[in-house]
Amino acid sequence: CSARSFRFTTFLASLTQTLTLVVHFCLVFQDSAGQFFSSGHTNNWAVLVCTSRFWFNYRHVANTLSVYRSVKRLGIPDSHIVLMLADDMACNHRNPKPATVFSHKNMELNVYGDDVEVDYRGYEVTVENFLRVLTGRLPPSTPRSKRLLSDDRSNILIYLTGHGGNGFLKFQDSEEISNVELADAFEQMWQKRRYNELLFIIDTCQGASMYERFYSPNLMALASSQVGEDSLSHQPDLAIGVHLMDRYTFYLLEFLEDIHPASKTNMNDLFKVCPKSQCVSTPGHRTDLFLRDPGSVLITDFFGSVRKIEITMETINLTDPINSGNDVQTENNTYVDQLPVSEIIHQKPKQRDWHPPDGFILGLWTLILLVFFKTYGVKHLKHVF
Amino acid sequence: FYLYIGAEERRWEASQVGDVDPGMSVAPPHPHTNTDSFQEELVVRPLHSGDIYASFQFRTVWEADFSRGNKVSHYQLFPKSLGQVISKFSVRELHISFTQGYWRTMQWGQPFLPSPPGAELWVWFQDSVTDVDGTWKELTNVLSGIFCASLNFIDSTNTVQPSAAFKPLGVGNVTDHRFLRYATLPREIVCTENLTPWKKLLPCGSKAGLAVLLKSEKLFHSSFHSQAVHIRPICQDQRCKSTSLELRQTLNAVFDLHTSGQAKREWSLFKMFSRTLTEACPLASSSKIYIDITDNSQGEQFELSPASSLLSQAVVLGDRRTFSVYDLTDQATFGSTRSLNLLIRDMLRPLLHAERYVAGYGLQTGEIHTVMYNHHPYRSFPVLLLDSVPWYLRLYIHTLTVTSKGKENKPSYIHYQPSKDRLRPHLLEMLVQLPPNSATEVTVEFERALLKWTEYTPDPNHGFYVGSSVISSLVPSTVATNTSITQEQPLFSSFFPCKEELSYFVRVYTEPLLVNLPTPDFSMPYNVICLTCTVVAVGYGSLYNLLTRSFQIEEPSPGLAKRIANVIRRMRGVPPL
Numbered sequence: 001c002s003a004r005s006f007r008f009t010t011f012l013a014s015l016t017q018t019l020t021l022v023v024h025f026c027l028v029f030q031d032s033a034g035q036f037f038s039s040g041h042t043n044n045w046a047v048l049v050c051t052s053r054f055w056f057n058y059r060h061v062a063n064t065l066s067v068y069r070s071v072k073r074l075g076i077p078d079s080h081i082v083l084m085l086a087d088d089m090a091c092n093h094r095n096p097k098p099a100t101v102f103s104h105k106n107m108e109l110n111v112y113g114d115d116v117e118v119d120y121r122g123y124e125v126t127v128e129n130f131l132r133v134l135t136g137r138l139p140p141s142t143p144r145s146k147r148l149l150s151d152d153r154s155n156i157l158i159y160l161t162g163h164g165g166n167g168f169l170k171f172q173d174s175e176e177i178s179n180v181e182l183a184d185a186f187e188q189m190w191q192k193r194r195y196n197e198l199l200f201i202i203d204t205c206q207g208a209s210m211y212e213r214f215y216s217p218n219l220m221a222l223a224s225s226q227v228g229e230d231s232l233s234h235q236p237d238l239a240i241g242v243h244l245m246d247r248y249t250f251y252l253l254e255f256l257e258d259i260h261p262a263s264k265t266n267m268n269d270l271f272k273v274c275p276k277s278q279c280v281s282t283p284g285h286r287t288d289l290f291l292r293d294p295g296s297v298l299i300t301d302f303f304g305s306v307r308k309i310e311i312t313m314e315t316i317n318l319t320d321p322i323n324s325g326n327d328v329q330t331e332n333n334t335y336v337d338q339l340p341v342s343e344i345i346h347q348k349p350k351q352r353d354w355h356p357p358d359g360f361i362l363g364l365w366t367l368i369l370l371v372f373f374k375t376y377g378v379k380h381l382k383h384v385f
Numbered sequence: 386f387y388l389y390i391g392a393e394e395r396r397w398e399a400s401q402v403g404d405v406d407p408g409m410s411v412a413p414p415h416p417h418t419n420t421d422s423f424q425e426e427l428v429v430r431p432l433h434s435g436d437i438y439a440s441f442q443f444r445t446v447w448e449a450d451f452s453r454g455n456k457v458s459h460y461q462l463f464p465k466s467l468g469q470v471i472s473k474f475s476v477r478e479l480h481i482s483f484t485q486g487y488w489r490t491m492q493w494g495q496p497f498l499p500s501p502p503g504a505e506l507w508v509w510f511q512d513s514v515t516d517v518d519g520t521w522k523e524l525t526n527v528l529s530g531i532f533c534a535s536l537n538f539i540d541s542t543n544t545v546q547p548s549a550a551f552k553p554l555g556v557g558n559v560t561d562h563r564f565l566r567y568a569t570l571p572r573e574i575v576c577t578e579n580l581t582p583w584k585k586l587l588p589c590g591s592k593a594g595l596a597v598l599l600k601s602e603k604l605f606h607s608s609f610h611s612q613a614v615h616i617r618p619i620c621q622d623q624r625c626k627s628t629s630l631e632l633r634q635t636l637n638a639v640f641d642l643h644t645s646g647q648a649k650r651e652w653s654l655f656k657m658f659s660r661t662l663t664e665a666c667p668l669a670s671s672s673k674i675y676i677d678i679t680d681n682s683q684g685e686q687f688e689l690s691p692a693s694s695l696l697s698q699a700v701v702l703g704d705r706r707t708f709s710v711y712d713l714t715d716q717a718t719f720g721s722t723r724s725l726n727l728l729i730r731d732m733l734r735p736l737l738h739a740e741r742y743v744a745g746y747g748l749q750t751g752e753i754h755t756v757m758y759n760h761h762p763y764r765s766f767p768v769l770l771l772d773s774v775p776w777y778l779r780l781y782i783h784t785l786t787v788t789s790k791g792k793e794n795k796p797s798y799i800h801y802q803p804s805k806d807r808l809r810p811h812l813l814e815m816l817v818q819l820p821p822n823s824a825t826e827v828t829v830e831f832e833r834a835l836l837k838w839t840e841y842t843p844d845p846n847h848g849f850y851v852g853s854s855v856i857s858s859l860v861p862s863t864v865a866t867n868t869s870i871t872q873e874q875p876l877f878s879s880f881f882p883c884k885e886e887l888s889y890f891v892r893v894y895t896e897p898l899l900v901n902l903p904t905p906d907f908s909m910p911y912n913v914i915c916l917t918c919t920v921v922a923v924g925y926g927s928l929y930n931l932l933t934r935s936f937q938i939e940e941p942s943p944g945l946a947k948r949i950a951n952v953i954r955r956m957r958g959v960p961p962l
Binding site: 053054088090091097098099100112113114115116117118119121122123124139141142143144145146172173174319333334335336337338339340341344345347 | 458522526530531533534535537548552553557574576581582600601602606626767769797843844858881890
């Protein structure tokens with residue numbers, strides 16, 4: 001009996017030992033996983049899109065520009081912002097104050113500013129270009145300012161505004177993007193490791209329908225209205241003649257104006273922006289795909305820019321600048337005659353390259369020859385040649 | 386040398402000076418072989434109608450030579466983005482302009498640097514380029530990123546290769562037109578987003594020098610606004626043994642009397658730009674303001690305040706004009722706000738100007754009329770007309786007529802390249818001699834094509850633009866032009882190189898045309914689908930039901946009394962009712 005009990009106690013001891021070891025390992029793993037997800041991002045990007053054309057959609061351009069302004073003010077540089085405006089309101093001939101886009105009816109805040117860089121404008125804002133920017137599948141000659149060069153440690157802010165409906169967003173009054181396409185684009189981005197965390201804000205009618213279909217991790221979404229509700233505009237300006245901004249973005253701008261690069265406001269405050277009493281529609285949000293708790297996510301994680309700096313004491317050797325060999329040109333260069341009349345009149349006609357005859361011509365000649373030889377017989381061939 | 390006028394002591398600035406006054410140079414010497422120099426200049430010219438014309442020119446000269454594939458790694462004043470573009474795409478000359486508004490030649494005279502409405506880009510490539518079209522496409526994409534413009538819409542459908550116009554403006558011996566490409570986007574909008582990167586190319590940015598005046602709210606609230614970048618190789622010195630690269634950034638604006646001037650003929654820098662000048666750009670070797678006072682030589686029409694004792698004369702656009710010069714590198718010229726009070730009287734009538742319009746009715750055919758006016762009383766001169774019409778306006782060249790004073794005027798050179806649908810536009814170049822004091826009209830009929838429904842823009846009822854025609858000409862001038870290539874000429878008079886003394890080169894742009902194409906009703910596919918589906922569903926469905934359904938006759942159920950009676954009758958064994 002005692003031997004058995006002895007083995008039993010040793011068994012118990014070893015069991016508890018292994019159990020504690022296992023628990024310890026679990027805790028360690030959880031710590032490192034938690035650390036991995038809370039260690040955050042290294043760079044910030046923003047894709048801001050206005051999808052409406054025509055002068056009466058002034059407010060959509062003002063919406064996008066106010067988010068652009070906040071994002072720039074909080075530190076994201078122009079090279080990390082892809083701004084797409086489907087029409088030009090500032091220099092529109094109907095704008096009584098050219099080169100300005102106002103957000104408030106007393107013309108207090110010119111959100112267009114003096115230092116704006118629009119990457120996609122006018123007819124370039126299409127569904128295809130928007131999806132290409134997100135997924136990175138752009139033609140090789142696209143310049144850097146038109147690309148979203150994000151990596152797996154980038155936090156991206158995507159803001160869309162325009163006219164929308166249940167499950168779609170209208171681009172330029174001629175095409176739509178559906179919520180399924182958008183969800184798939186985000187999944188492509190996740191699979192290609194093009195983002196660390198993504199915040200999606202949409203200010204359209206029935207905006208909540210656009211984030212219903214998301215299924216990729218680390219996405220947080222905000223919309224200005226639920227399915228079946230319309231997002232309303234804020235106030236018209238009698239001098240300019242159109243509505244200047246939408247309600248949700250107006251109160252969002254007011255909220256963001258209080259944020260500075262070092263502020264500690266978190267996402268729960270962003271969810272409270274524009275309650276039903278101010279917005280008339282009910283703003284919605286979706287955080288189930290997001291791994292961190294929204295209360296621990298700072299506003300500046302998406303709207304501001306973080307620069308992790310590593311200080312090094314090593315010296316770096318710069319290469320010597322290339323000295324272009326100044327070999328003296330011996331020929332005398334002259335300016336060319338701008339309108340050499342005699343030379344132009346006696347110009348020889350340009351030699352066009354000879355192309356082999358086109359398919360049509362070949363077919364026609366073949367037909368003619370066939371008919372000829374069918375009618376007259378092949379024995380006449382020797383007379384021809 | 387000095388010249389006294391009247392009782393006032395005025396010093397004439399020598400028009401040909403060998404070297405710059407060393408006291409004014411502020412650029413520090415540096416040991417590197419690549420030396421850059423930067424000059425900035427503003428010319429203010431009051432116009433006949435009360436408006437005022439301001440022309441900025443910023444010129445950076447860079448002693449680098451790209452023609453033999455030299456690589457450069459050190460950029461000082463020349464912007465790196467443009468330097469890399471030039472070396473990567475083997476560009477010999479690049480001229481790009483963004484314009485909002487149309488230059489009214491008859492009211493405002495000739496501009497120093499003409500430009501058509503919208504965006505215009507023409508490039509001469511080096512002769513080492515093998516695939517010019519591919520390089521052109523990549524170059525337009527890169528430039529669209531640099532200038533935040535939709536230049537990526539330039540493709541083979543709006544690019545032409547002129548055979549006689551647009552000769553290179555820089556030095557060089559080769560003029561094979563295979564390396565020239567020209568394209569315009571008449572619809573391109575110009576706004577602050579194009580001005581911002583343009584300003585960032587300047588060495589001092591918009592922080593010092595004349596560029597502080599460039600504020601978008603005032604610049605875009607004008608009748609005409611044009612900003613351009615011109616890159617070309619120029620001679621380094623008189624003997625022209627080696628070349629250097631010149632970058633000129635120009636900005637022309639015409640401020641309207643009523644919108645900017647509040648209907649008073651008093652102009653000041655603050656009124657025009659809402660800014661004043663405080664210092665010259667420290668990197669500039671020369672920074673000057675020229676005010677055109679030719680109409681005020683006796684000082685009775687207007688006054689300049691503060692007055693400048695420096696005067697300069699220059700021959701520009703065939704006219705000798707006098708300018709009052711303010712040198713910003715000289716600290717003594719600075720005080721408080723510069724205010725200029727100006728009243729204008731007369732202006733030299735421009736000898737060449739042109740108009741263009743569409744005639745005809747309906748949405749099938751039309752006619753393009755281009756009218757060129759020669760206002761010289763007794764001299765005739767040749768003009769080269771370049772027309773680039775998009776493929777969807779099918780020109781009937783057999784209807785091309787050129788008439789002057791009612792008689793037919795046969796052009797001495799015609800180059801016509803027909804269009805190919807969806808591939809390239811029409812190109813028409815003609816050398817026409819304009820008789821003195823006449824109007825020459827060029828007419829050609831066209832037919833409008835129906836585009837495929839995916840090729841229409843989102844707003845097709847706005848219309849489609851046809852780019853401006855370009856009219857290049859050597860206009861005879863009454864005053865001898867300076868043909869020597871000195872560095873010390875004011876920038877505004879030394880842009881177009883001049884070989885003859887008695888004529889000057891001028892380029893006039895006509896208006897762009899806005900043409901309506903037959904536009905389909907885009908809701909029709911939806912309507913047709915709805916209607917067809919409804920008809921098929923109703924018609925076929927009903928027919929199918931009629932044919933396949935079997936009918937049974939059913940007795941109506943009897944009332945309550947009858948049912949009870951039937952039950953009783955069944956119990957009795959009697960047949961029911």
